[in-house]
Amino acid sequence: MNRRDFIKSACALSALPTIGLSSESTPMDGSSFPTSIMNASLSAQSGELDILFGQLPDDIYGHIFMCEGIPLEVDQLTPNGRGALTRIDFSHARVSFTRKMINTPSAIMQEHVTGLFDKFSLLGGTVYFSMNLGFMNYCNTAPNYMGNNRFALSYEGGMPFEFDATTLELVTPIGEISEWKTSLPPFADVLSPDKWLFPQIRTTGHPYFDLETQECFTINYGGNAGDSGTRNGFIQLIRWDEEGPFESWQVKLRNGSNAYISATSHSLSVTRQFVLIFETAARVENSRILGFRSVTPQQHRTPVWIIRKADLIAGHVDVLADYLELDFDTSDIMCNYNDDSNVVTLYGQYLGAMDKSEPQFDWEQLFFGGRVDENIAGYPAAPVDVGGLVRARIQVNVLSATEIKADFSIIRDEHLCWDMNDPAYRGHFQFPDTFEHIYWSAIGYRPEHLVKRVAKAYEDYPNRYCTNDSLPQAAIPSALIHMDCNSMTISDSYQFPEDCVMRTPQFMSAVGSSAQNEGYVLTFVVRKNPTQVENNGKELWIFDAQNLGQGPVCILGSRELSFATTNHALWVPSIGPRPVTAYKSNIGQHFLDKMPCHSSEVQDILTTYILPQFT
Structure with a gap:
């Protein structure tokens, strides 16, 4: 594949609306x-x-x-910072919000603990670690709908948790701690205190x-340190009926060896007949926790393990997977739920x-x-x-x-x-039979954020x-x-105007609609120059899903709503209290x-703040 093979979009850049949206002159610091976006209320x-x-x-x-x-x-x-969860409610021409911190047990402990060997220290800018307590789980990656007014939060570095949609309070982790395997390699696990x-x-x-x-369906993986110690690496495929204990299988290749993930696994996909596990492009170098900032570039590939649901047999320890490598690197992957003729169709970013x-580390070279400014x-x-x-x-x-x-297709556009x-798509985090429309965020490019060590690693x-x-030496919004x-x-x-950073688009179905493009796309935007000067620049922009180019049909904001x-x-049409008889793990006993x-x-922190919430 070379540059001539790239399919370039024919769309011209959208004209910006002229009322209330124009970006002011470049600020004195030279950056828009x-x-x-680095700050929000705790x-x-x-x-x-408004x-x-x-x-x-x-x-x-x-x-x-x-x-x-x-x-x-x-x-x-x-x-990967301290997690917060916001709910936006649309009702009778009124839009309200509720925002709370995601108070996992480890986050609660971090907030209160002061002991020298109990406090959490930031390793390599990525994960918090306590010598006496273990690892931080902020559970701030994605909200998920489980059905029956049950909702979950997920995180790549810890157990997922269920939360109550009406109160935004965490209710229970998913699974007992004993049902999850430690992801540390054996040499590190041996040195880990049992009291964690x-x-x-x-x-x-x-x-x-x-x-x-x-x-x-989810996974539990680890045992290796990147591409080192891979003979101890493992992937456990987990199936859960949302009520009882996990079923799990160790994923094996056809040659009998264990499957393992050397980077991360941001996405997992499910079709009617198959489960697909992906190794995705986000690698945290082993040396980073020791303070080294060298960059090992992502590989131009996406490893995938394909497992047949029919092979998930109760009582069996292992399950066979077919392995292949796709010739691109990606992070968020979705599949058509329909897999007729045993063909899986998937969509993702090209990173x-x-x-x-x-x-970007403080004071490193650009x-x-x-x-880099502090x-x-x-x-x-x-x-x-x-x-x-x-x-x-x-x-x-x-x-x-x-x-x-022959069916591979790629779109690249140097302007967008x-x-x-x-x-974002209709039925977010549940796949339609066949994808027709997907909306994507491109966060943009800023030359003042390009650090020298990353540019060198990827040259x-x-x-x-x-x-x-x-x-480019000018910003691309x-x-x-x-x-x-x-x-x-x-x-x-x-x-968007250059002073905006847009992340997190979300599709919202219109009343009475059924098509995948009938509705709205809401985006979360942070502006340097707020749409209205008295606002704080933390805004929600709403677009007609069938006419993005016309610009936002509505922009919402409040000086009281601050997010980073x-x-x-996730969008859902309605919410209600979590069923009182629904699943709860026994994590309180683990702490006791x-x-x-x-x-x-x-x-004292366990007794006062954590056990009352999770027992």
């Missing part, structure tokens, strides 16, 4: 980047949203849940809650030469000169090339699986596709559209992109069993 908030521009559509309704990460100190990778309250658990950012079968795991240290580094969107198809055979390479991020990356020498899955084109788009770097979101091994301060 809204540094307020307290609960609620209130009503209309800052346009008019609220009459047929908009339902509830949106959004997760965010708030950095607690300089250099903390912002999407919070073991390291690695899983996917997107477990799949199948509303058709009322079961959940290319970018590294979602790399923060590629175009200068140093005010933005921790925000993700800029991409080193144009991204894109892909479609791939896999033929699952009786004893193998192969990519149908920079820092490709979250997707020889395959299929570069731009070389390091030809990278965020864009909202409509991908037509049938024609594999960008059929519509909107590019947003992650994934470990309590005598800890300091009086830790015991």
